[in-house]
Amino acid sequence: MERKSLSPETRKQLIIAQRNEITEYHIYSQLAQKTKDPENAETLQKIAEDELRHYHIWKKYTDREVEPSQWEISKFYWIARLFGLTFGVKLMEKAENSAKVNYAEIGQEIPEATKIGQEETEHENQLIAMIKEExxxxxxxxxxxxxxxxxxxxxxxxxxxxxxxxxxxxxxxxxxxxxxxxxxxxxxxxxxxxxxxxxxxxxxxxxxxxxxxxxxxxxxxxxxxxxxxxxxxxxxxxxxxxxxxxxxxxxxxxxxxxxxxxxxxxxxxxxxxxxxxxxxxxxxxxxxxxxxx
Known part of the structure; x- marks a missing residue:
């Protein structure tokens, strides 16, 4: 079945969402590799996999690859390393929440966007809460x-x-x-x-x-x-x-x-x-x- 064409504004927001997802995938993956606690590493890897899955969902609609932000990867990776995983991860999520991505608006054209938006706020928050820092x-x-x-x-x-x-x-x-x-x-x-x-x-x-x-x-x-x-x-x-x-x-x-x-x-x-x-x-x-x- 032929997919309905997206409005310019929705397409623009999807590209922003793609960049956020692939950037955070790399951040979480790098942190998972460097974290000594095996439970924290497993939690971070799960979040990374969620981000990558969301990226590929958006890619189906935009039909294009989006490069991650190397500056954001470096910035939040080192913030998390220097000031703690919990602080770094939650600061990154706050930055993502302030990004210009309106899942409710996108959901009018792409129904599954609403579900992904809920995952971003619920599932990831549950996983982040599992991170243990002394x-x-x-x-x-x-x-x-x-x-x-x-x-x-x-x-x-x-x-x-x-x-x-x-x-x-x-x-x-x-x-x-x-x-x-x-x-x-x-x-x-x-x-x-x-x-x-x-x-x-x-x-x-x-x-x-x-x-x-x-x-x-x-x-x-x-x-x-x-x-x-x-x-x-x-x-x-x-x-x-x-x-x-x-x-x-x-x-x-x-x-x-x-x-x-x-x-x-x-x-x-x-x-x-x-x-x-x-x-x-x-x-x-x-x-x-x-x-x-």
Whole structure:
């Protein structure tokens, strides 16, 4: 039976869909080959096969080969390798969802397009949910470490900035407080998990909490080692804290399908309030004790 000719707009969308499918086929295939976990590798290969199958379905209608985007392959492959499979894959799927492919519109001319559209949103999401990554199992520990460091150390730096007005002393105090805080948070997290009977995950939870704490401390203290003006250093430190919250909130929102704006707003508001209170306390301490360094 002769196939009905496609409208120019539908044909254009099918070609875009073809390019998306063949590009993602190569990405998933490469990730499957490099993934050490056999279950993750099998899941990624299944998704790759789905993408290739969809590509050949669209090819029947467009009657043409479409080359994959080498830039997209390289970009998302390395994002997944550097920042984790779950983040890389979900970021790629978000990019695909924003592509100009309207399956409902295509379905008016090609009925099976509706089914493929459902597969893209349901079946692939189910497979992606099967990907297991250790770092995502300890998100709570990472959040705890980051949040505590941003609140406590930024508050400490803000208070000491006005009390001491000496970048070297403030940086030294921040480093000492940061290392002590990281060790304290790690040990608390370790004991907390041990008390719950989670002996296997206790050490890893402590590690991720401490690491997140130290990373935040580095971002907050570095400005005091760069700028000679304590107030310029404080402003830079606040900007750094917002940047850390921004990056991490975005990462979590993508990897765990959580609302970005709410998490980002909460963490920034909390850090800001504590910083302002500490800044005020530092001012009072300087006045009351007549500190002049």
């Amino acid at each position: 770092k995502l199992e300890y998100i709570g520990s990472i959040v705890l470490g980051l949040n505590d460091a941003l609140v406590e150390i930024l508050g400490t730096l803000a208070g000491l900035t006005f009390a001491l007005q000496n970048t070297t002393l403030v940086a030294l105090a921040g480093i000492i407080a940061g290392i002590s805080g990281a060790l304290s948070m790690s040990s608390s997290e370790y004991l907390s998990h041990k008390s719950e009977g989670n002996h296997e995950g206790a050490l890893k939870s402590a590690f991720w909490t401490g690491l997140a704490y130290i990373v935040a401390v580095v971002f907050l203290v570095v400005p005091y080692l760069v700028f000679s003006s304590p107030f310029m250093a404080l402003i830079a430190s606040v900007i750094d804290s917002v940047f850390v919250v921004l990056v991490y909130s975005y990462y979590i929102s993508v990897a765990n399908d959580q609302p970005f704006r709410k998490r980002f707003g909460e963490m920034v508001a909390l850090s800001t309030v504590v910083g302002l209170i500490s800044f005020g306390l530092g001012y009072l301490v300087r006045i009351l004790f007549n500190i002049d360094i």
